Structures are given as C-alpha cells and as structure tokens.
Amino acid sequence: MAKKFSIITFIFFFGVSLHSFAQENEDWRLYKPGKTTNRQDSLRTIRENLNIQPELGSIKMIEDSRITQLNERKKEYPTKMDGYRVQIYFGDRSAAQEKRGAFVRSNPELGAYLSYLAPNFRLRVGDFRSRLEAEKLKKEIARNFPGCYIVKDKIELPPLEVAKTEDSENPAEN
Structure with a gap:
C-alpha cells in the first residue's frame, strides 16, 4: 500500500514538474498592446448593432405604504448629530420649568x-456644531444663569448660515 502511494505521488510530482517546464519563456514586451476602447465607443457600437433607439416611457413605482410613512416620520423627527449645548440647570422639575421660561423669554x-435624568431634571439650551459657538452663548448668559457649563449632546441640525457676498447679491451686474 505504501509502495502504491509513493508511486502515485512520484507520478503526480513528475507530471506537475513537466507541465511547469512546458511554459514558454517569451518576452511579453515583444507584443504590442491591443486597441483600447472607452465605454462610450462600446455603448455606441452596441446601440448600432442592436438598433436600440431611445424612447420616452413611463415608470410605475410600486412601493409599500410603510416606506412612505417612514419617510414622513423621518421629516417629523429629524436626524440628530453630535454637538454642544449649554446646561443651565440640574434639579427639581418646577425650578427647571421656571428657568426654562426665563431663558425662553430672554432668548x-x-x-x-x-430632559429627565432620574431623579432630577436637566435644562440644556442651544444647538451648536462647535464648542466655540457654545462658549459664546455661555458668556452671554453666565450673568443670569451662574454655574452654567458646556456639555456634549445630540443636537437638532441647526440651519446653516449662508454668507452673502457682493457678487451673489447682484448677479445681474456681472
């Protein structure tokens, strides 16, 4: 049995080695590369050969009503992002609501x-993308709300301010 195994192994390796010697050693640099084609040429050739003509058509979308509901819910509850807020109070509910009213009246x-974080309520204000913006608000309200501090939080996406330039205000003059 061992003799048969060694003979089969010898024949296998002998055959593999003969196959590897059969490879030719031609220099690949002797052959010029073929014509390269771009995608537009290929598509044009396919259209010409198949006689495909662009046509106007109609699209019928069939979608589950739950997808539409999900899109509507996404609009109602927008995505939140990491940002900064200024925490101005942490304590009981009635005092938190009073401070909230005072802040909303002034800003x-x-x-x-x-928000509720057992057993206390916390009052956070603002939606800031950067800590620098939150720092500006903190300086403004520190007199009325001593002990306020900046915290990282999930914020609602604040609107981006678009800087107007003289060119964008009067496009007809250009």
Whole structure:
C-alpha cells in the first residue's frame, strides 16, 4: 500500500514538474498592446448593432405604504448629530420649568430642552456644531444663569448660515 502511494505521488510530482517546464519563456514586451476602447465607443457600437433607439416611457413605482410613512416620520423627527449645548440647570422639575421660561423669554430664537435624568431634571439650551459657538452663548448668559457649563449632546441640525457676498447679491451686474 505504501509502495502504491509513493508511486502515485512520484507520478503526480513528475507530471506537475513537466507541465511547469512546458511554459514558454517569451518576452511579453515583444507584443504590442491591443486597441483600447472607452465605454462610450462600446455603448455606441452596441446601440448600432442592436438598433436600440431611445424612447420616452413611463415608470410605475410600486412601493409599500410603510416606506412612505417612514419617510414622513423621518421629516417629523429629524436626524440628530453630535454637538454642544449649554446646561443651565440640574434639579427639581418646577425650578427647571421656571428657568426654562426665563431663558425662553430672554432668548426666544434658541431651543431650550428639558430632559429627565432620574431623579432630577436637566435644562440644556442651544444647538451648536462647535464648542466655540457654545462658549459664546455661555458668556452671554453666565450673568443670569451662574454655574452654567458646556456639555456634549445630540443636537437638532441647526440651519446653516449662508454668507452673502457682493457678487451673489447682484448677479445681474456681472
């Protein structure tokens, strides 16, 4: 049995080695590369050969109603991103609501978010992409809300401010 195995192994390796010697050693640099084609040429050739003519058509979309509902829900509850807020209070509910009212009266353009973290409520204000923006608000409100500090939080996407230039204001003059 061992003798048969060694003979079969010898024949196998002998055959593999003969096959490897059969490879030719031609220099690949002797052959010029073929004509390269681009995608547009290929598509044009296919259209010409198949006589495909562009036509107007109609598309019928069949989608599950749950997809539409999901899109609507996404609009109602927008994606939140990492950002910064200024925490101005942490304590009982009634005091948190009072401070929230005071803040909203003085800064109606900024959001004030009351959240519960057992057993206390925390009041965080603003939606800032950078810590520098949050620092500016903190300096403004520190007199009325001492002890406020900046925290990382998930924020609602604030609108981007578009800087207007003289060129963009009067495009007809250019």
